[in-house]
Amino acid sequence: MPELPEVETIRRQLAPIAEGRAIEAAEVNDDRWVLPHTVDEFENLLAGRRILKLGRRGKYFVLALDGGSALVMHLRMTGNLLFLPDDAEPPSAHLRGQLWLSGDQGRAAGSLAFVDPRRFGTAEVIATQEALNEYLDARLGPEPFDASFDGPSLHQHTRGRKSPVKAVLLDQRVVAGVGNIYADEALYRAGIAPHKRAARLTRAQCELLAETIRDALAAGIDAKGASIDDFRDAYGVKGSFQDQFLVHRREGLDCPGCGAAVVKTRVAGRGTYFCRACQKN
DNA sequence: CGTCTATCCTGTGGGC
DNA sequence: TGCCCACAGGATAGAC
Numbered sequence: 001m002p003e004l005p006e007v008e009t010i011r012r013q014l015a016p017i018a019e020g021r022a023i024e025a026a027e028v029n030d031d032r033w034v035l036p037h038t039v040d041e042f043e044n045l046l047a048g049r050r051i052l053k054l055g056r057r058g059k060y061f062v063l064a065l066d067g068g069s070a071l072v073m074h075l076r077m078t079g080n081l082l083f084l085p086d087d088a089e090p091p092s093a094h095l096r097g098q099l100w101l102s103g104d105q106g107r108a109a110g111s112l113a114f115v116d117p118r119r120f121g122t123a124e125v126i127a128t129q130e131a132l133n134e135y136l137d138a139r140l141g142p143e144p145f146d147a148s149f150d151g152p153s154l155h156q157h158t159r160g161r162k163s164p165v166k167a168v169l170l171d172q173r174v175v176a177g178v179g180n181i182y183a184d185e186a187l188y189r190a191g192i193a194p195h196k197r198a199a200r201l202t203r204a205q206c207e208l209l210a211e212t213i214r215d216a217l218a219a220g221i222d223a224k225g226a227s228i229d230d231f232r233d234a235y236g237v238k239g240s241f242q243d244q245f246l247v248h249r250r251e252g253l254d255c256p257g258c259g260a261a262v263v264k265t266r267v268a269g270r271g272t273y274f275c276r277a278c279q280k281n
Numbered sequence: 282c283g284t285c286t287a288t289c290c291t292g293t294g295g296g297c
Numbered sequence: 298t299g300c301c302c303a304c305a306g307g308a309t310a311g312a313c
Contacts, residue, residue: 001306032289059307076307077290094291118290120307139308163284172308180306229293229305269286270306 002075004144004177005220006231006239007059010081013234015054017083017101018063018112022050024100033096033114034123045125046071046099058140058176062132070132072124073114078230079121085110097123117230140176144214149175151207158206161198167268168198169213178213180270181226181241184248185216193279194267205281219244247273 026046028034034042050066061081063071075081084090084098086109094117103109114121126132141157142149157174158165168174169183178186187194189212192205201209225231225239228249232238242249246256251264255275265272 003307074307077305078292116290117292118306120290122308161283167284170307271304 001077001179001181001228002059002079002225002231003179003182003220004056004059004217005182005223005241006225007056007061007075007177008221009225009239010234011054011056011061014081014083014112017107017110017234018051018054020051021101021104021107022048023065024048024102026097026099028097030096030119032119033116033121037125042123042125045069051101057136057143058172059179060136060140062136068128070126070129072122072126072132072135074122075116076118076120076122078118079114079116080230080232081234082113082115082232082236083110083234084113091115093117096121139172141171141173142175144175144177144217149210151203151210154210155201155203155206158198158201163198164195164267165192165198165201165209166194166270166272169209170268170270175213177217180272181228181245181248182213182216182220184273185219185246186213188247188274188279189215191279191281193281194272194274195265196281247275249273 023046026043028039028042031039051063052066053064055062059074061073065071094115096114096116098111098113100111101109126135142153157168161168166183166187169178186209190209192209220226220241223239223241223244224233226241227238228242247262250262250273252261255262255278257278260275260277262273263276
């Protein structure tokens with residue numbers, strides 16, 4: 001599941017490839033990908049536009065375009081964004097759309113290819129900077145590595161919440177970019193049970209949890225993301241963070257802290273992995 | 282408003 | 298071996 005570290009991995013690889021280049025043409029293979037746009041509308045909005053910046057906000061790619069519009073893309077469950085040089089073999093299946101980039105000094109012609117077996121991924125053009133801010137601010141809280149995300153801000157969101165703490169971490173308006181993998185890993189690192197009621201977290205626990213969220217995300221970025229099944233980076237290469245999971249997807253295996261078997265449960269409707277002994281708080 | 286559930290979708294894998 | 302069905306889950310709409 002692409003979360004912040006996976007999206008950031010791709011962004012870092014694609015930014016030097018795409019920034020400053022014009023989109024020669026956009027080609028949509030699957031009309032679901034660009035809803036609520038029509039295919040024609042989407043292709044017309046992008047044709048000839050220059051990519052000024054390839055940024056990220058939470059799990060969204062944000063491509064700032066000349067003329068003031070922006071292309072916002074989300075990989076959801078199984079999406080991938082690849083750079084496909086013109087002489088490379090295009091993927092045989094699940095190709096939802098391509099942004100064709102002409103070659104320039106030192107950079108080969110090719111396309112940004114959106115590949116997505118399960119078809120949940122999205123691409124949307126937002127007309128203005130103001131509309132973009134409105135779009136993102138309605139959906140996303142602070143970036144985890146911004147100073148505005150800290151113990152007190154997390155604690156504020158836990159107040160009065162009966163939901164399990166994991167559900168709060170998965171709420172993108174609390175902190176942007178955490179998904180199922182990194183929620184499990186951050187809670188383990190903080191010694192907090194995923195099903196603990198959010199309102200019962202102490203200020204100190206929120207402080208610690210804010211830190212372990214950043215630690216887990218940073219470790220994921222360092223490992224170029226986690227490839228459980230579908231995730232590949234912009235060159236089609238797997239990340240390695242799945243080899244460093246402490247509890248996620250490790251049902252029955254030894255907890256790295258105490259050696260007890262990692263347990264799988266269901267919290268907030270999601271498969272959840274934790275250690276009963278090390279996450280009692 | 283907070284919380285929970287269904288929905289979208291398709292490849293995978295467990296069970297028989 | 299092959300078939301069927303449950304399952305995986307990010308974001309969002311809708312129910313309560």
